[in-house]
Amino acid sequence: MDVSLTRNFCIIAHVDHGKTTLSDRLLEFTNTVSQRVLTEQHLDSMDLEKERGITIKMHPVSMTYPAKDGKVYKLNLMDTPGHVDFSYEVSRSLAACEGALLLIDAAQGVEAQTVANAHLAFGQKLKVIPVINKIDLPSANLELCTKQLEDILTIPGEEAILASGKSGIGIEDILEAVIARVPPPRDWQYPQTRILVFDSFYDSYRGVIIHARVFSGAIKAGDGMLLMGNGIKSEVKEVGIFTPKMEPCPMLEAGDVGYLVSNIKSTEDVKIGDTITLSQKPAKDMLEGYKEVHPMVYCGLYPLETQDYEKLKYAIARLRLNDSAFVYQQESSVALGFGFRCGFLGLLHMEVMQERIRREYDVEIISTYPSVVYKVKVHGGTEFDVDNPVNLPDPSSIEMISEPTIKASIHIPNEFLGDMLSLVMEKRGTCDHTDTLDATRVMLTCTLPLNEILVDFNDRLKSITRGYGSMDYELGEYRPSDLVKMDIMVNGDPVDAFSSIVHRTKAEGQGRQLCEKLADIIPPQMFKIAVQAAIGGKIIARDNVREMRKDVTAKCYGGDISRKRKLLDKQKEGKKKMKLIGKVSIPPDAFIKVLKND
Amino acid sequence: MSDFAIAQDKAMGTVSTGLYIHVPFCARSCDYCAFYQSAPDADAIRRYFEALRQEAGLIAWPAQIETVFWGGGTPGLLSPKDLLKLGALVREFSGGRPREWSVEMTPLSVTEARIEALKEAGVTRISLGVQSFQPRLLDALGRQHTPEQAFKAAERLHAAGFDNVNYDLMFALPGQDDEDWMRDLDQAIALAPAHISTYCLTFEEDTKLWLKLSQGKIRRDVEAEARLYTATWERLAAAGYGQYEISNFARPGRACLHNLNTWRMQDWIGLGPSAASQQAGWRGTNIADLDKWCAEVAAGRRAGEDRQELSPGLLAEDALIFGLRMNEGVDLAPLRARAPGADWAAVDAMAGELREGGLADVTGSWIRLTPRGRLLADSVGERLLGLLSS
Numbered sequence A: 001m002d003v004s005l006t007r008n009f010c011i012i013a014h015v016d017h018g019k020t021t022l023s024d025r026l027l028e029f030t031n032t033v034s035q036r037v038l039t040e041q042h043l044d045s046m047d048l049e050k051e052r053g054i055t056i057k058m059h060p061v062s063m064t065y066p067a068k069d070g071k072v073y074k075l076n077l078m079d080t081p082g083h084v085d086f087s088y089e090v091s092r093s094l095a096a097c098e099g100a101l102l103l104i105d106a107a108q109g110v111e112a113q114t115v116a117n118a119h120l121a122f123g124q125k126l127k128v129i130p131v132i133n134k135i136d137l138p139s140a141n142l143e144l145c146t147k148q149l150e151d152i153l154t155i156p157g158e159e160a161i162l163a164s165g166k167s168g169i170g171i172e173d174i175l176e177a178v179i180a181r182v183p184p185p186r187d188w189q190y191p192q193t194r195i196l197v198f199d200s201f202y203d204s205y206r207g208v209i210i211h212a213r214v215f216s217g218a219i220k221a222g223d224g225m226l227l228m229g230n231g232i233k234s235e236v237k238e239v240g241i242f243t244p245k246m247e248p249c250p251m252l253e254a255g256d257v258g259y260l261v262s263n264i265k266s267t268e269d270v271k272i273g274d275t276i277t278l279s280q281k282p283a284k285d286m287l288e289g290y291k292e293v294h295p296m297v298y299c300g301l302y303p304l305e306t307q308d309y310e311k312l313k314y315a316i317a318r319l320r321l322n323d324s325a326f327v328y329q330q331e332s333s334v335a336l337g338f339g340f341r342c343g344f345l346g347l348l349h350m351e352v353m354q355e356r357i358r359r360e361y362d363v364e365i366i367s368t369y370p371s372v373v374y375k376v377k378v379h380g381g382t383e384f385d386v387d388n389p390v391n392l393p394d395p396s397s398i399e400m401i402s403e404p405t406i407k408a409s410i411h412i413p414n415e416f417l418g419d420m421l422s423l424v425m426e427k428r429g430t431c432d433h434t435d436t437l438d439a440t441r442v443m444l445t446c447t448l449p450l451n452e453i454l455v456d457f458n459d460r461l462k463s464i465t466r467g468y469g470s471m472d473y474e475l476g477e478y479r480p481s482d483l484v485k486m487d488i489m490v491n492g493d494p495v496d497a498f499s500s501i502v503h504r505t506k507a508e509g510q511g512r513q514l515c516e517k518l519a520d521i522i523p524p525q526m527f528k529i530a531v532q533a534a535i536g537g538k539i540i541a542r543d544n545v546r547e548m549r550k551d552v553t554a555k556c557y558g559g560d561i562s563r564k565r566k567l568l569d570k571q572k573e574g575k576k577k578m579k580l581i582g583k584v585s586i587p588p589d590a591f592i593k594v595l596k597n598d
Numbered sequence B: 001m002s003d004f005a006i007a008q009d010k011a012m013g014t015v016s017t018g019l020y021i022h023v024p025f026c027a028r029s030c031d032y033c034a035f036y037q038s039a040p041d042a043d044a045i046r047r048y049f050e051a052l053r054q055e056a057g058l059i060a061w062p063a064q065i066e067t068v069f070w071g072g073g074t075p076g077l078l079s080p081k082d083l084l085k086l087g088a089l090v091r092e093f094s095g096g097r098p099r100e101w102s103v104e105m106t107p108l109s110v111t112e113a114r115i116e117a118l119k120e121a122g123v124t125r126i127s128l129g130v131q132s133f134q135p136r137l138l139d140a141l142g143r144q145h146t147p148e149q150a151f152k153a154a155e156r157l158h159a160a161g162f163d164n165v166n167y168d169l170m171f172a173l174p175g176q177d178d179e180d181w182m183r184d185l186d187q188a189i190a191l192a193p194a195h196i197s198t199y200c201l202t203f204e205e206d207t208k209l210w211l212k213l214s215q216g217k218i219r220r221d222v223e224a225e226a227r228l229y230t231a232t233w234e235r236l237a238a239a240g241y242g243q244y245e246i247s248n249f250a251r252p253g254r255a256c257l258h259n260l261n262t263w264r265m266q267d268w269i270g271l272g273p274s275a276a277s278q279q280a281g282w283r284g285t286n287i288a289d290l291d292k293w294c295a296e297v298a299a300g301r302r303a304g305e306d307r308q309e310l311s312p313g314l315l316a317e318d319a320l321i322f323g324l325r326m327n328e329g330v331d332l333a334p335l336r337a338r339a340p341g342a343d344w345a346a347v348d349a350m351a352g353e354l355r356e357g358g359l360a361d362v363t364g365s366w367i368r369l370t371p372r373g374r375l376l377a378d379s380v381g382e383r384l385l386g387l388l389s390s
Helices: A019-029 A047-052 A084-095 A112-123 A142-153 A171-181 A306-321 A347-361 A414-426 A457-464 A504-521 A560-576 A588-596 B003-008 B042-057 B080-094 B112-121 B135-141 B147-159 B178-191 B208-214 B222-238 B257-263 B290-298 B312-323 B332-338 B344-356 B371-375 B377-384
Strands: A006-013 A061-066 A072-079 A099-105 A127-133 A194-203 A207-216 A218-220 A224-227 A233-235 A238-242 A246-248 A251-253 A257-261 A275-278 A297-303 A327-333 A337-344 A365-367 A374-378 A383-386 A398-413 A430-436 A441-449 A470-480 A483-490 A500-503 A530-535 A538-544 A579-581 A584-586 B017-023 B067-072 B100-105 B125-131 B165-171 B195-200 B242-245 B248-250 B267-271 B276-279 B282-285 B305-309 B360-363 B366-369
Touching: A006 A019, A006 A084, A006 A112, A006 A171, A019 A061, A019 A072, A019 A099, A019 A171, A061 A238, A072 A171, A084 A112, A084 A194, A099 A112, A099 A142, A099 A171, A112 A127, A112 A142, A112 A398, A112 A470, A127 A142, A127 A171, A207 A218, A207 A251, A238 A251, A297 A306, A297 A327, A297 A347, A306 A327, A306 A337, A306 A347, A337 A347, A347 A365, A365 A588, A398 A414, A398 A457, A414 A430, A414 A441, A414 A457, A441 A470, A457 A470, A483 A504, A500 A504, A504 A530, A504 A538, A504 A588, A560 B276, A560 B282, A560 B305, A560 B312, A560 B377, A584 A588, B017 B080, B017 B257, B042 B080, B042 B267, B042 B290, B067 B080, B067 B257, B080 B112, B100 B112, B100 B257, B112 B147, B125 B135, B125 B147, B147 B165, B165 B178, B178 B195, B178 B222, B195 B222, B222 B242, B222 B371, B242 B257, B257 B267, B257 B312, B312 B332, B312 B377, B332 B344, B344 B360, B344 B366, B344 B377, B366 B371, B371 B377
Parallel strands: A006 A072, A006 A099, A099 A127, B017 B067, B017 B267, B067 B100, B100 B125, B125 B165, B165 B195
Antiparallel strands: A061 A072, A194 A207, A194 A275, A207 A257, A218 A251, A224 A233, A224 A275, A238 A246, A238 A257, A297 A337, A297 A365, A327 A337, A374 A383, A374 A398, A398 A441, A398 A470, A430 A441, A483 A500, A483 A530, A530 A538, A579 A584, B195 B248, B242 B248, B267 B276, B276 B282, B282 B305, B360 B366
16 A cells, blocks of 8 residues: 555635646646546536636546656545635545645736635645746736735745636646645555545446545445445445546546546435545444535525426436435425425535526426525424525514624725725624725625525625625524524415515615505506515505506497407406415416515 | 496396497507507498498397497597497387497587487497596697597587596506695596596506606506595595496496496307307407408408307306406306306305405405405406316
8 A cells, every 4th residue: 555656735826826727738738638638627517607707516637657666646626615615525625635826817816706615625625736926917017926925814925826728827836845845645554445525426327426526445346335324325336536537447546536427316315525434344433524504595586487397397407416415305485385495505506507497497486485404492492494485483472583604704995994884883893803805896794684694795795896895604603692583474375475574673674665666566456455574464565556547338238238248358368367466366476576686 | 336237237147248349449559558440431331331331230139138238449530420320220229219328429529410420320328538627748748639629529428418437547657646646636526427437547558658767667556556546436426436346336226237248248249350159158349450351251250269169157157257347346146157067166266265364354255355466366367267267
């Protein structure tokens, strides 16, 4: 067993700092992928990822590199998602490595995600190699980048490698640094086989493909394997490496990164972070750091057209196959019909999944207001999670509600500090401290309730800072909060899709806004119809739907009786297509319009 | 409730029968009109009369026709000789003198010779298609007469002793503002007819105005329509014209009996192409084509379109839906007696809802719409549809 010729590393960076391009150069330089085959951004296979410049799924790749010291090394590169929604997945992916390239855009400097990712890497005790990328840009500011490295990340400036993924500058330096600075695979002496599951995906023909990092021992086709987290046993059908195509090999050994195919057919059975051992000679202890991930943000997804329900159901089931962090269950709403309650890791995860349903499955969907997961403690002591306002118990039985908070790291130009602090206050947040990034930029570290950033926080941040601000966050603790369930009622009957859990101080304002919008969008009615916002039966805001002014046909003769009955009948048929809230017929698109123009 | 309407009402249970004769000829089609019409020529008129007689021969006539209405088209376009011929036909089947005999005329058709003929025939009431007293608006409607011709027609009818005259007027016309309309209304009041009908412009499918509306060349303003309705009701009431239906106003005792008969779901016999009949538990409409109608009646068939048997429930429902358009409203008691098996609880619930919403008043067994309810009579009708008939 010689692990000294293996290096496992990853690249971490802020969005758009050139991670994917640099990865491609490394593959090219090591002849892993020939230039001809190398399509732009090889590692990102999903369209959406390319378009949004974010990596959602990680694709490891194994390279062979003859180094200057005359030895041939096996380099395994893990590509990591850049967003905090996937921070657990990132952490598992980092756990599969010994080192990380920290990429900084020479023109942009350190950004919010750079900091967040660097801290994750430090947390995993990885050797971090700073790489200042895009140095050939006219606006590159190496001096500033170096200073930020030292000041913000406490990394000695002289460790930085200067590179340009685009022009291929510094690629060899990077590879040499990986060999010199990243330690060889750790923990290989453990007596039994231990393999870290850091990702999995579903293949229609072969079942679940597990992305694996072997820490100790070895595994091969025919071995009996055991998932230590849930006790599931299976037989290994095939092992192999990514080049980046899946290429079978006889055996994966300590230090190797590759894949496993077994009899397991459901991604649900394969939890990220779990440890695989051999069922014949099982390990005693799991690798560290395994935890179950739970969705943090929920919303209802409904087909825009009722007849698309089956299509949506199919889309959601397919997406779930490859994403065990995404959960769903059927639900129905009086206003929106049949749909699904879906849970996501975070905002971006939610957005990406919605976009994939639209784009890859061609289903137009409407989403209800997102909700975070609240912890509700009722009198008598039991505590449970509530992710849907509908499930919030009667207020009198509630002793306390806690809401999740986040620690946000917000990078903005100095001049917008005042406006930014106002926004944070408006969103019930506190600014814990401010750090100067350079002469023109500051970093705010803030604590905010997660539910306050769900809807428009990022847009507001971008608009306040004219696009120059950036934010990243990690989940913080749950905090008790004065939260109430607000119902929206039409003519006294609640419209389920609009119920929400809000902070008491925000209820009236939001209630008024919603009532106004709904009252405006519902077409004029025969009777006086009130749209009200209520907290536990107490009305806090109200508006009236416009009253129908005139709907009478002037003439009526003997010959008109049959004709008029037909017209009235047609009118009545039209109403049947509407949603009935109590006694009020409302066109279904009225609700959609309200949810849309947010 | 208008006193005269009640006075003229017959005891419930005895069905009275009206006679409607559709005269399908028009010199020109107006831009808002969806009634069946064709251009007159001697041969068409000859065949029309022949078929009328044939159709009359297919009918089981009651002992007495209470009211007669000649509509169109333009009945007044017939020659004096033809008017007399039509009058003779009516008298032959009506079994004695009808209580009311109305004829629709355009101002242009009101000649002394025709007036003479109509008097001789026994006609008691003239409905004059005035529409507006303003040349610009008449033009916009595609009407061919001038305001002066309308005045002249009114004068001739008055001189000939026709004291039961109605003026048809239209409002919410493209290019007509509130003042234009009130001026037209005042002008009509000044001429002191016995009856005034004010029709809010309805965009009927397949009319020129409908086409313009769908092309976006003209717009509808429902708010203005509602405002004009209300202003009209108030103005006419102040001038001594009692409103007895959405669009109809009369001096005491001058309500159109023929229309009241229809709205109270009595019987009526319709002759001529496109004419509708409701008689002896059936309802049906003649085909709206002169040639096809001639062929139908020659083959011994009539009222074949939209033919429907009238169950007690359906009849009660229609009496309710169409009766509520009248100011007097509807007495539910006799309707209940007529259709005892129907779902009256649903009607009571609906009546309660309408009353709570300020759309109807309920007094004893009577239900009548409030002014706001009358403006929404179609929506009210839609709610009532199917409650008793299904």
